[in-house]
Amino acid sequence: MHLHRYEKIWLILGAGGLALFIVLLCVNAFAMGMAPPSNMEMIDPTKVSETPPFDNPGLKKISDTEYDAYMTAFAFGFNPNKMEVPAGAKVNFHVTSPDVVHGFQIPGTNVNFMVMPGHINSASYTFEKPGEYLILCNEYCGAGHQVMATTIIVK
Amino acid sequence: MMQTHMGKAQVDRPSARLSLAYIWVAYAAFGLAALAGMLQGMVRGGLIELPSWTNYYQILTAHGVLMALIFTTFFIVGFLLSGVAKTTGGSLHGTALGLGWIGWILMTVGTAMAVVTIVTNDASVLYTFYAPLKASPFFYIGAALLVVGSWFGGFAVFSSYRKWRRENRGKMSPLFVFMSVTTFVLWLIATIPVAVEVLFQLIPWSLGWTSSINIMLSRTLFWFFGHPLVYFWLMPAYIAWYVCVPRIIGGHVFSDSLARLAFISLLLFSMPVGFHHQLMEPGISPGWKMIHVILTLIVVVPSLMTAFSMFATFETTGRKKGGVGLFGWFKKLPWSDVRFFAPFVGMLFFIPAGAGGIINASNQMNAVVHNTIFITGHFHITVGAAVALTFFGVSFWLIPVLTGRTLTPTANRMGMVQTVFWSVGMFLMSYAMHYLGLQGSPRRTSFTTYMDHPLAVGWLDYQRVMAFGGGLLFVAAILLILILGYLTFFAPKGNTEYPTAETETEQHTPKILERWPVWLGVLVLLCVLAYGLPIAEQLTHNPPGSPPFRTW
Ligand SMILES: [Cu+2]
Numbered sequence: 001m002h003l004h005r006y007e008k009i010w011l012i013l014g015a016g017g018l019a020l021f022i023v024l025l026c027v028n029a030f031a032m033g034m035a036p037p038s039n040m041e042m043i044d045p046t047k048v049s050e051t052p053p054f055d056n057p058g059l060k061k062i063s064d065t066e067y068d069a070y071m072t073a074f075a076f077g078f079n080p081n082k083m084e085v086p087a088g089a090k091v092n093f094h095v096t097s098p099d100v101v102h103g104f105q106i107p108g109t110n111v112n113f114m115v116m117p118g119h120i121n122s123a124s125y126t127f128e129k130p131g132e133y134l135i136l137c138n139e140y141c142g143a144g145h146q147v148m149a150t151t152i153i154v155k
Numbered sequence: 156m157m158q159t160h161m162g163k164a165q166v167d168r169p170s171a172r173l174s175l176a177y178i179w180v181a182y183a184a185f186g187l188a189a190l191a192g193m194l195q196g197m198v199r200g201g202l203i204e205l206p207s208w209t210n211y212y213q214i215l216t217a218h219g220v221l222m223a224l225i226f227t228t229f230f231i232v233g234f235l236l237s238g239v240a241k242t243t244g245g246s247l248h249g250t251a252l253g254l255g256w257i258g259w260i261l262m263t264v265g266t267a268m269a270v271v272t273i274v275t276n277d278a279s280v281l282y283t284f285y286a287p288l289k290a291s292p293f294f295y296i297g298a299a300l301l302v303v304g305s306w307f308g309g310f311a312v313f314s315s316y317r318k319w320r321r322e323n324r325g326k327m328s329p330l331f332v333f334m335s336v337t338t339f340v341l342w343l344i345a346t347i348p349v350a351v352e353v354l355f356q357l358i359p360w361s362l363g364w365t366s367s368i369n370i371m372l373s374r375t376l377f378w379f380f381g382h383p384l385v386y387f388w389l390m391p392a393y394i395a396w397y398v399c400v401p402r403i404i405g406g407h408v409f410s411d412s413l414a415r416l417a418f419i420s421l422l423l424f425s426m427p428v429g430f431h432h433q434l435m436e437p438g439i440s441p442g443w444k445m446i447h448v449i450l451t452l453i454v455v456v457p458s459l460m461t462a463f464s465m466f467a468t469f470e471t472t473g474r475k476k477g478g479v480g481l482f483g484w485f486k487k488l489p490w491s492d493v494r495f496f497a498p499f500v501g502m503l504f505f506i507p508a509g510a511g512g513i514i515n516a517s518n519q520m521n522a523v524v525h526n527t528i529f530i531t532g533h534f535h536i537t538v539g540a541a542v543a544l545t546f547f548g549v550s551f552w553l554i555p556v557l558t559g560r561t562l563t564p565t566a567n568r569m570g571m572v573q574t575v576f577w578s579v580g581m582f583l584m585s586y587a588m589h590y591l592g593l594q595g596s597p598r599r600t601s602f603t604t605y606m607d608h609p610l611a612v613g614w615l616d617y618q619r620v621m622a623f624g625g626g627l628l629f630v631a632a633i634l635l636i637l638i639l640g641y642l643t644f645f646a647p648k649g650n651t652e653y654p655t656a657e658t659e660t661e662q663h664t665p666k667i668l669e670r671w672p673v674w675l676g677v678l679v680l681l682c683v684l685a686y687g688l689p690i691a692e693q694l695t696h697n698p699p700g701s702p703p704f705r706t707w
Contacts, residue, residue, distance in 0.1 A: 004463075007460075011463075014455065014456065018456070025448060025517055026445060028519055029519065032447075035441035035445075036434045036435055037522075039438075039439065044295075044699040045701050046251070100288055100704050101370070103526050103597070105525075105595060106595075110519075112437075112523070113520075114433075114435050114436040114437070116374075116436060118438060118701060119371070119438050121436070136595075138525075140600070142706025142707045143210065143212065143706060145458060145550065145601070146601040146602065147603065147605075149692070
């Protein structure tokens, strides 16, 4: 099979760039600990409201600067509906669904993951700037999907 | 059979009738889908409200199913069957014709079932039908018929290929046929997982025979199919680029063996990659996700090969026509010929589309755009622009070939206008979508300001740009259907050439490229490696299943 000389150069540059890019992705994910949200914990989706800590969703304070937020995403809302944390706080979100698949996204941050019935998914974010952050559902979940949102207030 | 009395037809009557039947169902679906798409844009832009008897998610389902599944699949089967007929001597033999018609009937019945359930609002589950949203069982059965029907289109291609090889021992098959076979091999293998999902998970569960469903497994099986589906759309467009476009501009295939190698690579690397659609999901470990990310990114290589081949053909042809200097050849290309212009604009769209694809596939960057309207913008410039513009460009000559008519200069000019409208509409709409997605605006969401949250209110202007782009696209869609109707029924009779280019000189293509057992073996191995363990895990360590929900 004959490869044109320019094509060889083109493919070597392309494949080389690609290889470098892949190495950077691996370093980013595994050495710097920025792998995508891939929580492996499971839960019975029909018993979410009886299973702690999701029987009583809300903020649990770990320290002055760190909180766990246990939340449920359901058609068509989030529980709890209002949360307030001080600026500079790191919040670890743990979210599950008692019904269909939902999304969990905070625009302006890198918090963005799927909430699947049967699984608990999580992500952390440190809220440096005060404000009212929008949390929305970004996976179609039914007729009221567009109203499915809540806020987290950072003071 | 020779048709001496009416000149040399490129494709004989029975084969032409079969292809045309596919292509017209494709464009009927396209017209309805375009209407649904335009209405969605208007709702999202806050310009109209839908009447109470329908809703946004119902027309969103209609748009997705009709455009992404029905328009594409019907067009692809029709186009590839016509090209196989043309390049194997001008006709399909009896077996292939029979298989082709069985496929058409199954697909059309499946389409009707899907459309009826969507219209009665029993299937507002979007075209990805994610469990535990439960549609009417007839919706899933319709989808299954559509897929199984398309397999018969593939069997028709395989049977023509086998016949050709028997009659031409030792020779390389025509490039068009080889590429069609590769496309359908990909399609057949890729649809097995979704067939398993639909037959063994969704249908029994939606009929109430089973009470719960393993959601993780259903999503994995869906995306096992869902990414190669993208290549099933793309490869026929590549066939038009590799084989048809060079002939239209008066040139040759740049390299037969590299074209075949690109197709084999697409076949191998488009399959074991589905987890890159599930990067933000729980229940799959980061290691497996990374393996799929790496395999996904390797598809960049055959894309680079294709880009090189295309521009090499353009340059050689332009220079032969007297183009001098670094870019003089560029001016020699037939810019006013819609058969070239439409697919060329499609290729241009594919450049940013490829870059966007790398973002989506890359682990951490995906977190910024996942499920935002950026994704919608991305696949509108891949499928909606690169692929669709190529299919339009093909239709402008294919329909005259099949009906024994000609593309008149006026129809050509109207086609140019149509291409410009479609491109500008797509550019504005998808630009706005990419921008909004980066701001965090979600996809698949009806009009909302999230209780007047300032962030969401700030998105409104761009949503209006989306709506305006959608309006232009609808005008272009109507215009296209008018032109194609004219080419089917009213254009002057005459012989139109079916453009298929050859290589310039005798080329020795390595025989290995046509040894299917080798490639199928490698492909199965890759799939077992990439999916075997994670699926075994999902079958054993799975949470209690989910009951069905109807949330619309
Ligand atoms: Cu939701």
